Amino acid sequence: MCNRRKIRIIDVTLRDGSHSVFHQFDLKTVASIVGALNKAKIDTFEISHGDGLGGSSIQYGYAKHREQELLQTAYSATVSAKLAVLLLPGIGVKEDLEMAYQEGARIARIATHVTEADISKQHMVFAKDQGMEVIGFLMLAHMVDENKLLEQAKLMESYGADIVYIVDSAGAMDPEQVRRKVNVFKENLKTEIGFHAHNNLGLAVGNTIAAIEEGVSTIDGSLAGLGAGAGNAPTEVLVAVLEKLGYDTGVNLYEIMDAAEDVVRPIMTRPQVIDKAALSLGYAGVYSSFLLHTFRASEKFGLDARDILIELGKRKVVGGQEDIIVDVALGLLNKQ
Numbered sequence: 001m002c003n004r005r006k007i008r009i010i011d012v013t014l015r016d017g018s019h020s021v022f023h024q025f026d027l028k029t030v031a032s033i034v035g036a037l038n039k040a041k042i043d044t045f046e047i048s049h050g051d052g053l054g055g056s057s058i059q060y061g062y063a064k065h066r067e068q069e070l071l072q073t074a075y076s077a078t079v080s081a082k083l084a085v086l087l088l089p090g091i092g093v094k095e096d097l098e099m100a101y102q103e104g105a106r107i108a109r110i111a112t113h114v115t116e117a118d119i120s121k122q123h124m125v126f127a128k129d130q131g132m133e134v135i136g137f138l139m140l141a142h143m144v145d146e147n148k149l150l151e152q153a154k155l156m157e158s159y160g161a162d163i164v165y166i167v168d169s170a171g172a173m174d175p176e177q178v179r180r181k182v183n184v185f186k187e188n189l190k191t192e193i194g195f196h197a198h199n200n201l202g203l204a205v206g207n208t209i210a211a212i213e214e215g216v217s218t219i220d221g222s223l224a225g226l227g228a229g230a231g232n233a234p235t236e237v238l239v240a241v242l243e244k245l246g247y248d249t250g251v252n253l254y255e256i257m258d259a260a261e262d263v264v265r266p267i268m269t270r271p272q273v274i275d276k277a278a279l280s281l282g283y284a285g286v287y288s289s290f291l292l293h294t295f296r297a298s299e300k301f302g303l304d305a306r307d308i309l310i311e312l313g314k315r316k317v318v319g320g321q322e323d324i325i326v327d328v329a330l331g332l333l334n335k336q
Contacts, residue, residue: 004248008218011037011045011235012196013264014074015086017226018050019289021269023063027073029267033223034077036259040252042235044107046084046220047074050228050289051319052111053085053092053100059322060091068099075104082106086137089119090320094126101130110156111137111167113318114144117152124159135194135218136161139319142172142285146184153189163192163218168207169319171200171229171278172285175210182214194218197233199225200282202274204233205241212247223256223264229288230278236260277305284313293322297329307332 013033018025030047037045047070049055049063056063063070074083084107085100097108108127110120120136127134136156141149153164166181178195185193195211197204197220208219221235236256242249277295281288286309294312298305311328 004246006217007212007242007247007249008043009235009238009249009251010084010218010220011042011222012220012232013037013223013226013235014045014047014070015050015052016046016220016228016232017222017264018048018063019228019292020226020231020272021267022292023050023056023061025070026064027069030070030073031077032263033259034074034081036223036255036263038077038079038081040255040259042081042251042256044082044084045074046086046109047071048085048087048100051091052088053096054087055091067096068103071100071103071105078104084109084135086111087123088112088319089123092123094123097123097127097130097132101132105132107133107135109135109137109165110161111139113320114138114140114149114152117155120156121159124156124161128160134161136164137167137196138165139167139169140285140287141166141168141181142170142177143316146181149181150184150188153185157189157191161191163194164189165194165196165218166211167196168198169196169287170285171198171204171282171288173207174201174203175206178207178210179214182211182216186215192217194220196220198227198282198288199230199232199274200278200288202230204231205237208233208238209241209245212242223260224268225272226264226268227272227288229281229291230274231272234260277309280306280309284310286312286317287319289319290317290322290325293325297325301329301333303329303332
């Protein structure tokens with residue numbers, strides 16, 4: 001038992017899952033989810049607006065509660081699990097990180113588009129100066145080859161990142177792509193490697209296992225898969241599969257099952273399934289958080305959501321460009 005390789009799971013239900021509930025988590029739900037995660041002995045959980053600190057806005061959707069309240073509630077409910085927050089430079093600012101630290105967060109996940117790691121420097125340095133663990137998040141990693149991805153990862157490593165993540169934001173990668181990218185990291189980085197999956201092609205768990213087999217030590221999951229698009233790799237499924245494969249997650253399997261089934265599923269506003277729109281996200285390589293915004297445009301203009309998503313994929317849109325969805329919809333409408 002003691003020789004089993006340790007895998008750290010960071011649960012993202014209270015951040016990525018925020019997309020699926022239109023950022024309307026209430027404080028009672030936050031406390032319930034944190035309590036269940038602690039009971040299951042999860043190592044770390046992430047909490048913030050779905051688009052990170054500072055994301056509550058007209059563009060990304062207003063949250064039900066201020067992030068300071070969410071963090072205070074989460075910190076009060078936690079026992080041993082560590083609190084992480086996500087920040088996208090340009091959406092969140094250093095003052096947001098400072099607030100998060102004061103409210104108990106000790107892990108800063110700094111996320112950029114896969115070609116824009118250079119904008120993460122000041123936030124990473126600031127977080128390190130606060131004494132936080134720093135995790136670099138390279139989003140939409142499917143959009144570049146291994147050499148470009150490594151170039152960006154090296155920047156984050158140089159800024160002090162303790163872990164650099166390969167982030168399949170669109171759920172567009174397959175296990176072979178994952179293995180190649182992880183191997184390039186493993187051969188050229190000194191920092192630890194992380195992996196974050198979405199399930200738009202039904203490969204979230206498979207891709208995560210492939211990443212682990214190639215050397216990844218930190219992974220993300222979400223209870224019942226709750227997350228943007230078709231959701232993330234379900235935490236409870238990851239724990240079960242990893243136990244069967246002989247890895248040590250430190251998570252209580254029955255308790256994490258109960259957390260997903262009894263706490264999260266009752267508050268889900270829509271089934272976390274691979275429907276035709278979610279599948280189109282993975283096929284087109286579009287950022288998973290675009291899904292609900294695309295549904296709104298589809299209903300408003302009477303268009304097939306798939307047509308909008310495919311056009312967004314052709315334009316190679318990135319996170320933060322949600323306003324383009326309406327432009328694309330209008331363009332398609334004019335072509336009819």
